[in-house]
Amino acid sequence: MDQVFTKWQPIVLSLLRFMSGLLLMQHGTAKLLGFPSLPMFADLQVASLVGVAGIIELVGGGLLVxxxxxxxxxxxxxxxxxxxxxxxxxxxxxxxIANGGELAALYCFVFFYLVFAGGGPISLDKVLFNRS
Structure with missing residues (x-):
């Protein structure tokens, strides 16, 4: 059974990268593009700290996707x-669990893992630079 998991590990790494990037990118689109429209970001200034976070979420998430x-x-x-x-x-x-920060903490460690694991075999890094 371990062989099955080992065989699929690189593909699942690419899937983790893709999905976590896509989910993060949605935070950026909500903040910067108003999609989906969320009232808390209606008057967002791009030059604010939250606006800069939105840029990082949109661009960084897109690169991860x-x-x-x-x-x-x-x-x-x-x-x-x-x-x-x-x-x-x-x-x-x-x-x-008490401050609503589970998602931020989880994102932090998923992305930290990707720093060391790379993008996996299904990535532009692999196609363009032959690195996973």
Whole structure:
């Protein structure tokens, strides 16, 4: 059974990269493009801290979706989600379950993992630079 899991591990890595990038990118589109329209971002200023986070989410998420410059994009987005956790969630109380920060913490560590694992075999990094 281990052979089956080992065989599919690289594909599942690419799937993790794709889906986590797509989900992060949605945060950026909501903030910057108003899609989906969320009232909390209606008056967002791009030059604000939340606006910069939106740019990182949109661009970094897009790079992760296609697997281009995966390690750099993952490093930046991991840091951005860590900052989001400590600025937005941790001041309420440190435990993620109590402060609503589970998603930020999970994103942080998924992207941190991708810094070391790379984008996997289904990525532009693999096609263009022959690296996974």
């Amino acid at each position: 296609v697997g281009l410059f995966t390690r750099a994009a993952a490093f930046i987005t991991s840091g951005m989600t860590a900052v989001a956790y400590f600025l937005v969630h941790a001041p309420k109380t440190f435990m993620p």
